[in-house]
Amino acid sequence: MNSADRAILVFAKAPVDGEVKTRLIPVLGEAGATSLYRRLLHQLVGRLVQEQLAAVELWCAPDTGHADFQQLQKLEGVSLYPQRGGDLGQRMAYATGQALQRYRQVLLIGVDCPALHMDLLRQAMDWLQGVDAVLGPAEDGGYVLLGLKHMADCLFSDLPWGTAEVARITRQCMQNLEWRWRELPVLWDLDRPEDLARLQELALDKS
Numbered sequence: 001m002n003s004a005d006r007a008i009l010v011f012a013k014a015p016v017d018g019e020v021k022t023r024l025i026p027v028l029g030e031a032g033a034t035s036l037y038r039r040l041l042h043q044l045v046g047r048l049v050q051e052q053l054a055a056v057e058l059w060c061a062p063d064t065g066h067a068d069f070q071q072l073q074k075l076e077g078v079s080l081y082p083q084r085g086g087d088l089g090q091r092m093a094y095a096t097g098q099a100l101q102r103y104r105q106v107l108l109i110g111v112d113c114p115a116l117h118m119d120l121l122r123q124a125m126d127w128l129q130g131v132d133a134v135l136g137p138a139e140d141g142g143y144v145l146l147g148l149k150h151m152a153d154c155l156f157s158d159l160p161w162g163t164a165e166v167a168r169i170t171r172q173c174m175q176n177l178e179w180r181w182r183e184l185p186v187l188w189d190l191d192r193p194e195d196l197a198r199l200q201e202l203a204l205d206k207s
Helices: 022-051 067-073 088-099 118-128 166-176 195-206
Strands: 006-013 055-061 078-082 105-109 133-137 143-148 181-183
Touching: 006 022, 006 088, 006 118, 022 055, 022 067, 022 118, 022 195, 055 067, 055 088, 067 078, 088 105, 105 118, 118 133, 118 143, 133 166, 143 166
Parallel strands: 006 055, 006 105, 055 078, 133 181
Antiparallel strands: 105 143, 133 143
């Protein structure tokens, strides 16, 4: 399978003060939290473009009009789409359904996991050729990646998003579907003030 057969769906919010990384605002301030989110967004999309693992679909909230989104659209292989739906599950379901009409396999990721490096994305896509799904579990009980070749409502409907039950319920859904899946190592999202130290350590490891 070549890169034209697959896409990486990046779910992103417009970098607006007070709207992103809100749990870090007490430490960084609104402008600092926005600056951090903007850096994570640009670094992620830039690396995806550089690695040329797959087409890059940037699914934008509240729409595609923000200047940062427009700037990223100029990169080769990046396309913009507005998120559609009420809760996160509805937005992910819509994006997945749309993308699977264009590609044979998709990876759904966010901007909040700097530890999700390119080798892990490559591993997920390689695995997905032989299984129905790939899950990248998060320390908080959610997940940082979901790789799919098929659509299933139970993956996205009536889940308690933002809770420690999301990955467990997702596994139960796949088990009920009699899917085969593989899992990446458990990773961490950059959400809490204590995660900032881990981000610094990650940057030192790469230097």
